[in-house]
Amino acid sequence: MTRPIRVIQWATGSMGKTCLRAVIDDPRFELVGLFVYGAAKSGKDAGEIARRDPTGVIATRSIDDVLALEADVVLHCPMLSDPYDGHDADVRRLLEAGKNVISINNYFEPGALGADYAARLESSALKGGVTLAGTGVNPGWVAERMAANAVSLCLSHRNVATREIIDCTTVPNPDYVFEALGFGADPASIDLVDGALARTFDSMFAQSVEGLAQRIGLSLDGYESDHQLRLAARDLTVAAGTIPEGTVAATTWRVHGLVDGGRRITHEVNWIMDPTDPAFAGKPHWQIDVDGLPGLTIAMDLVDTAPEGVRTKPEQFAVAAMVLDAIPRVVSAPPGLLRL
Structure with a gap:
């Protein structure tokens, strides 16, 4: 009988904790291991942190403890750095x-950050005889998989645009909301x-953008950005605290892939704290628009089907699904960088 794949969970924020539960349940x-950043979690059983039965795996803040473990893969789920x-x-x-390492915050397409950057990561993977990959729903799915499939319906295309709108009102971590994401600033x-x-x-x-370009055979000359802010029209009370009127209540991060000076790919991500804002109200979680022959628009929403009392959000389940799906592929891949 084939033994289970041995997993170390790295970090237990909202996404990491969802991955931790998914691993325990599968x-x-x-x-076999759990790395945490907070002193309050260190020394606790992983089952207690995940709201599961005891596992015998005790959380540690020491990377040396993690390095000493016999494991097949690390699920790397820290906050953005x-x-x-x-x-x-x-x-x-x-x-x-x-x-082997699977990350939800980086390493999706390291070559986009420079050949030298990718080479350093690849060198470490080759030294250890293992594989590095990034995955998730965005980056990792909406542009790289769904938009790439959409393009296959078009004889030609002038621009491929993907847009995501994320309602952040229920995110509880103030450090993440007010520091990492910039709300209330x-x-x-x-x-x-x-x-x-x-x-x-960026x-x-x-x-x-680069991951989509690679999958549709488009060689980009470079990237350019145009980002935007929207301000709170009134004081907003959200799970992490209060966003005062006149401060940042929505951020739009938009990156374009260029060919001969023209924008051939547009990837847009909106984090919002006011779902009633007319710029976002009533719009789907994801939308893909292909300006091509024929043109094509795809709108997609995640549906909350969790049992009553479960606070995990659909997007958290979706990220965990992508991560778990990647584990066997990463573990069996040849050493180096893997495009999932």
Whole structure:
């Protein structure tokens, strides 16, 4: 009988905790380690953190403890880092210690961030004889899979556009909401060209643009961005706190892929705190528009089917599904960087 795949869960925020539960619940996998950032979680059984029965796996804040474990794969689910490559040192240590890594925050298409950057990551993977991959719903699915399939219905295309709208009102973590995502900020404090948030999302979503381009056979000359903010029309009370009137209540991060100076791919992500804002109200979670022959529009929504009392959101389940689907492929892949 084939043994279960041995999994280490790295971080237990909202996405990481959903992945942790999914691993515990799936007989294909055996949880063998858990890395946490917070002191309050360290020393606890993974089952307690996941609201499951005890597992015997105790959470640690020590990467050395993680490196010493016998495991097939690490599910890397930390908060976004500023700078965006701030998790690279940990990931390279995991790779060089012989552990495959699947991340939900980076490494989807490392070549988009430069050949040297991708080569450094690949070198660590090859040194450890393992594989590095990134996956999720965005990046990882809406542009790279759904939009790529949509293009196959067109004889020709001038632009392929993907748009996501994410309602963040129920996100509970203030550090994530007010720091990593920029909500509640004075708009004058956010530099949409060279600021930290712009650099982070340029790096993240350029990978979606490049991933789509690779899949549809389009060779890009480069990328350009045009980001936007929308301000709160009134004080907004959300799960993480209060967003005062006149501060940032929505961010639009938009990256374009260029060919001969023209925009051939457009990838747009909107994080919002006011679902009644006319710019977003009534619009689907995802939309794909192909300006081509023929033209094509696809609208998609996730549906909440969780049992009553379960607070996990559909997008969290979706990310966990993508991660678990990737595990067998990453574990069996040859060493290096893997495009999922």
